[in-house]
Amino acid sequence: MNDERKLTFGGRRAMNIIGTPNTKLYREEKYPEAGTHALREPDKKILNHIDGKSSVRQIISEAGVDFETGLHSIAWLMQTGFVYSSEVIERILQEHSDKLAFFAEIFADAEHDEEFWEKVISDIVSDNPELEDKAPGLSWEGLSPTVKPPPPSPAQLKDYFINVMVALYDKAEEILGPDAVLAKRILLDSRRPSG
Structure with a gap:
């Protein structure tokens, strides 16, 4: 699966924030619950699958969201401090x-x-x-x-x-x-x- 080749400009910008699809993601401890009102549904799905062991690609797949939508969610979660990467x-x-x-x-x-x-x-x-x-x-x-x-x-x-x-x-x-x-x-x- 080579989703990076099909990315729009916004998807490529999200990847610039994230790094690579193989980056491991970690949840910020001060945000333990994904039920906060500031999160959209894709953001909640992504956040619920971040375990510190899975790569960006695995997290998006497990969350069941479109690859580019997942990238945007992860980039937003990183910029707002909900998650960070290796x-x-x-x-x-x-x-x-x-x-x-x-x-x-x-x-x-x-x-x-x-x-x-x-x-x-x-x-x-x-x-x-x-x-x-x-x-x-x-x-x-x-x-x-x-x-x-x-x-x-x-x-x-x-x-x-x-x-x-x-x-x-x-x-x-x-x-x-x-x-x-x-x-x-x-x-x-x-x-x-x-x-």
Whole structure:
């Protein structure tokens, strides 16, 4: 079944939001019931079949809706925060992993090289039970985060990484002093890692 070839412009736009038909979808925990008034009938059918194990294609098929209608429903559910995809989680993890590596690069100096800062980051993310509670299923290998299914939601990951950066800036202030951290923080926030 090659439904992607027959998609209208709107269907292709929905696929741009979703990713691929093989993307796994997860329900946002704060929306456990599909009976909310904001949902149309196809949205409810789709939401009721999202289990964190099935792909977009399987969910649409099981819900018994037209492929393109299902894509529109899933795209709307993703944009409104009812569901999220494995691809969104991977993108968030990659962005933050890059930001942490960039932090180590920017904060490195003659006394504290990149390896030193990578160790500081590793200590923060591995020795903090409070952080573990914010993003269950998240684990680290060096500066590379990975998740086990079901992954934390995008909101949980955002909160987690905000807390990591706050702890990291606090530690940097202890080591370098507030003025040096402020200057490097401005540089970190204004530049983005290449690649």
